[in-house]
Amino acid sequence: MAEDRLDALFDRLTERRETFVGYPCTADLDYHELDRFLNFPLNNVGDPFKDGTYGLHTHEFEREVILWFAELLHASEDDIWGYVTNGGTEGNLYGLYLARELYPDGMVYASQDTHYSVAKNLRLLKMPHIMIKSREDGSMDLEDLRETIRIHRDLPPIIFANIGTTMKEGIDRVDSIRAILDDLAVARRYIHCDAALSGMTLPFIADAPPFDFSQGIDSISISGHKFIGSPVPCGIVLADKNHVRRIARSIEYVGTLDTTIPGSRNGLSPLILWYAIQRWGREGFALRVRRCLANADYAIHRLEQEGIPAWRNPHAITVVFPRPSEAVLAHWQIAVQGRIGHMLVMPQTGRPLIDGLATALAADRVEIGTPALVT
Numbered sequence: 001m002a003e004d005r006l007d008a009l010f011d012r013l014t015e016r017r018e019t020f021v022g023y024p025c026t027a028d029l030d031y032h033e034l035d036r037f038l039n040f041p042l043n044n045v046g047d048p049f050k051d052g053t054y055g056l057h058t059h060e061f062e063r064e065v066i067l068w069f070a071e072l073l074h075a076s077e078d079d080i081w082g083y084v085t086n087g088g089t090e091g092n093l094y095g096l097y098l099a100r101e102l103y104p105d106g107m108v109y110a111s112q113d114t115h116y117s118v119a120k121n122l123r124l125l126k127m128p129h130i131m132i133k134s135r136e137d138g139s140m141d142l143e144d145l146r147e148t149i150r151i152h153r154d155l156p157p158i159i160f161a162n163i164g165t166t167m168k169e170g171i172d173r174v175d176s177i178r179a180i181l182d183d184l185a186v187a188r189r190y191i192h193c194d195a196a197l198s199g200m201t202l203p204f205i206a207d208a209p210p211f212d213f214s215q216g217i218d219s220i221s222i223s224g225h226k227f228i229g230s231p232v233p234c235g236i237v238l239a240d241k242n243h244v245r246r247i248a249r250s251i252e253y254v255g256t257l258d259t260t261i262p263g264s265r266n267g268l269s270p271l272i273l274w275y276a277i278q279r280w281g282r283e284g285f286a287l288r289v290r291r292c293l294a295n296a297d298y299a300i301h302r303l304e305q306e307g308i309p310a311w312r313n314p315h316a317i318t319v320v321f322p323r324p325s326e327a328v329l330a331h332w333q334i335a336v337q338g339r340i341g342h343m344l345v346m347p348q349t350g351r352p353l354i355d356g357l358a359t360a361l362a363a364d365r366v367e368i369g370t371p372a373l374v375t
Contacts, residue, residue, distance in 0.1 A: 022334035026229030046256030091221025095192035129283025138170025159360035164198030169316035220327035234269035
């Protein structure tokens with residue numbers, strides 16, 4: 001009975017993977033080399049940079065993952081700290097937690113296109129916040145930000161910058177945000193970047209806007225199950241080591257420091273990310289990014305051929321188009337918001353799949369009428 005249930009689940013997942021276009025998850029996975037590690041209760045409890053008394057861990061591999069990202073994001077090994085998280089929401093929670101501890105009187109500024117989980121994080125942390133308007137491309141309206149900070153200059157600004165928004169992959173310009181803070185003579189400030197998807201694409205695009213530690217950010221969150229690809233949700237968070245020292249506590253029970261959000265942490269995810277880094281390396285990831293960008297352009301061309309208006313932001317692998325019918329949404333697993341839907345051109349999104357979606361949207365257009373160009 002159990003075997004039949006599992007076989008049925010496997011068949012269903014295999015079938016659904018063939019029309020999986022609306023969410024930013026890489027699905028061409030092969031981690032069979034790690035199967036044997038499922039036989040251990042891997043627990044990366046505590047600080048990854050200080051091994052404790054629990055011996056069944058993968059801290060060594062976690063450290064290598066963090067330092068690989070530190071180099072990718074132009075952070076000094078001496079000044080940076082991080083750990084492997086359960087995903088982007090936890091990474092964002094950690095960045096905001098550090099900001100609150102550094103500036104208890106701070107005010108958070110985030111755009112209206114910010115991921116829905118951030119509002120929940122702010123409620124959990126009881127942090128005051130102001131929503132900033134978004135532009136049509138999904139990025140933060142910097143004039144609105146400037147004026148709002150000017151009005152509240154007595155409160156240290158905590159900037160929540162989106163490096164690729166959920167629906168449109170709009171990018172908040174960190175260099176411009178920093179220029180605003182400098183111009184307003186704001187010395188006490190904190191910048192956290194949510195780079196869930198684009199944090200693993202922009203570093204491999206030559207003319208991409210700057211967003212990393214070279215721009216003076218304080219922390220950043222990147223998802224592992226998005227562009228890298230993982231069978232379980234995971235991610236990384238990096239932060240200024242000096243900020244982390246403010247919240248570190250020594251725990252005798254496990255013989256290490258308590259510096260992370262959870263106590264027990266998944267010890268398998270660091271192995272997954274480490275293995276992916278070893279498999280692809282910078283050149284491999286760069287090639288995958290280039291292919292996704294080329295296929296994103298192809299997707300726009302094919303949709304427009306079928307009379308479907310479509311567009312993408314510069315440097316984005318998200319293709320935006322008018323919201324289709326519920327039947328198309330369900331079959332192709334398309335994410336929507338208001339009048340728009342989108343597809344994510346991930347490494348597994350080949351041109352035959354794009355052709356199939358274009359054909360389906362064209363047939364849908366005949367039934368529901370010609371869509372208007374919606375941004």
